[in-house]
Amino acid sequence: MSLESLQQQAMSLIQNPSLTPQQKQLALYQTLEAALPACSYSPAVAEAVEQGLLHEMFESAAPFKPRYLLPDYQKALQLGSEYLELAAPSNLDEAIQFLLVLYQSVPSVTTYPVFVGHIDQLLEPFVSDQLTDQQLDDKIRRFWQAIDRTLPDSFVHANLGPADSRIGRSVLRVDAQLAQSVPNLTFRYQEGVTPADLLSQLSDNIVACNKPHIANHQMISRDFDGDYGQVSCYNSLPIGGGAHTMMRLNLRQSFFQCDGSIDDYLANTVPHCTSLMVEAMSHRIDFLVERSGFYQGNFLATEGLISLDRFSAMFGIYGLAELVNQLLEAKGSHSRYGHDEEAMVLAEQIVAAYQQQLRQHRVKHCQGERLMFHSQSGISSDSEETAGTRIPIGEEPDAVSYIRRCARLHRYFDAGISDIFVVEPTIANNPSALTRLIRGGLQLGLRCFTANVSNNDLVRITGYLVKRSDIDKLRQGAERHQSTVLGAEAVDVAKILDRRARIISHETVPLEQWR
Template structure:
């Protein structure tokens, strides 16, 4: 980028009345980062990026930190931190203070931490019997407010479950009462371990504030030797590791590479696109690990809170709905994605082919030499493609039909997938229907359940949330949450408020008939 143009961009940011001083600092740094020379890809990869087939997710051409980083907070508690001059915490107040300090030193693509820990597991050992529930709630409330005020980015993600705990229940009470967009939250559910009344409380929280996500803990844990976390936008990654990078493949654009037939697409285009993606991701991974020095000098690595062997990189896809519809139309087939069994069978065939092709590539500096597969949940500027493997906004069937159509795809995405089920406010009169939907979805194979009650102030955009009220504040001036800008763009560009909110009308159907 010419220096004069860079200066003009910087001045425009400085004079933007919709950004706080902190947001201006971040935007200025990102502008400089984006001005670096483009990646020295092979010609075919560079062409694929320029054509929009490969999307770099706005990452720097010279990455100096992992995109997603998941410290082992449990290990930090056990050993303390020499770098931060912190001894192992001895009580609940010290444990909370330890986490708040550590959060300020955990980088990610957003500059804020994307993983805040399995908070119930971390804090429960410090809760004594003498501490009453109101006293515990007060401590958690102060902690929750501190996170929102010091980590103002709703990609920051905490985990709870699957076991019951006083801390977990306190967090659910406080989260519903405060209704903050930060932090994002996932409850990891396991039948026979999570009590039914706790799942009912999780469901009530969704009704109250559209949080938390609910993860199918046994299904996800099986892909990560039991030691994983949900972070950012539904991303499943190893604790003590993370993801070096994420790129995504635009499946709608990939259609132009085939002759219109399904067989040509599966046989030729899938391996071709996969190879281009892997080449691009290798370039980024190698620079980060071998040239940036991140894993040599960062205290998180030297103190053993992260381990290079627990990192991978995320091979994302989006626009599956559009690709399926293109192939169906070219083949003279009348079905449509999310509406027709034949279209969904084709979708699964495509997803399976990409997963298998990706696994055929060995990639250095990745756990077991393998990339992980992700249904990428979209960005606010997407206009022609549906996020990940979701059904297009405005075309969603009822929630039960949605689950029946899409659950089969979830098993292919070890790095994460989610569908957003938009529900009408009538769910408040029948909360049991929501818990039944959760259990039924997991019985069919959903990895993650996410719902959006249509009249809540908190609105789920993709994997993160923003407040409608914060968006309105942003339209007339600065708003302190870093992610509100993205949420406003998603409302204007992607039409997220146009999701079809549905009444759950099949909640009495026995789970054994959900097939």
């Protein structure tokens, strides 16, 4: 980009009435970052990026901070921070203030923190027995509002569970009342640990505000040496570390790397595309770790809140539905992804092949010298590819059939996967049906359960949420949430509001018969 073009683009941002001053400042920084010379990839990788086979997720050509960062907030609360000149807190008010200050120094790809911690575990030790539920809710309400007002980005993510707690119950009460898009929320559910009445409360919250996600804690925790967090949309990453970077492979585009046959795709295209992705990601990781200086000079590292050996990177895929349909059409089959067993068997073969190939590669500066496998939930400008491994928008079967067909894929993705189950507002009259759907889905192997009640103001875009009312505000002028513009684009381009809302018609089927 020439200096003149860069200046013209900057001026157009400055004069854009749909941006707040803070958003203009961020957009100006991102414009300069995007103007950096392209990564010095090998010719083969550079061509794959140019063709759209590999997608860089709009990361800088010279990354100077990890994409996703999960500090050990509990350690910070215990020891205090010399850099921030904050002593370890001794009561709930001090703990909340400590976290709000610390959040301002936690970077990510969005500039805002993608993870604000296991809120119940962090704050429960500070709750006094003398504090009434109403007093506790008042404190949590102010905390929740402060997060939304100071970190106005829907990729900011909080966790709860799996155990019961006063803080967790308070967060759920407040979150349903405020119905904010920020922070996003995941409850880490575990059968036998999470009480039944708390699961019912989670279902009620989903009906009220489409939050939280329900993570399969028993399943996910097996993939991690130590604790993990659910961040950004629904990405699973190690506490005290995170992900250096994420790139994604366009599976629809990868079809054109084979001769059209399933055998050639599995035998040749899978290893070829995997090698290209690993090479590209290694290039980015090496720059971040060895040249940017982030892991040497940042106080999060020097105070032990993050450690390089707790980081990996995310190998993402999307457009599985399109690839499966392309391969089946090439062999003369009319089977469709998400609807026919032939298609689902092929889908699992493809996913398993990529996982197996990925395990054969060793990558420097990554935990265990390996990349993590991720079903990437799409971006707002995707128009030809379905997010991750989901069923295309408008083609979704009923929720039970959807779960039966796609849960088999969830076990392959240690860095996260999600399907969005859209249900009609009539679920409010029968919330126990949603509870049964959650339990049944997790028992069938869902790594994460995510639902949208179709008439809520809060609508789930990929994994993050945006208010319909905020999108309307944006169309009239500036709106303070950084992610609203992405939500508006997803409505216009990806047609996310066209997801089929279904009545949960099989809620009376015993769970053991779902299989």
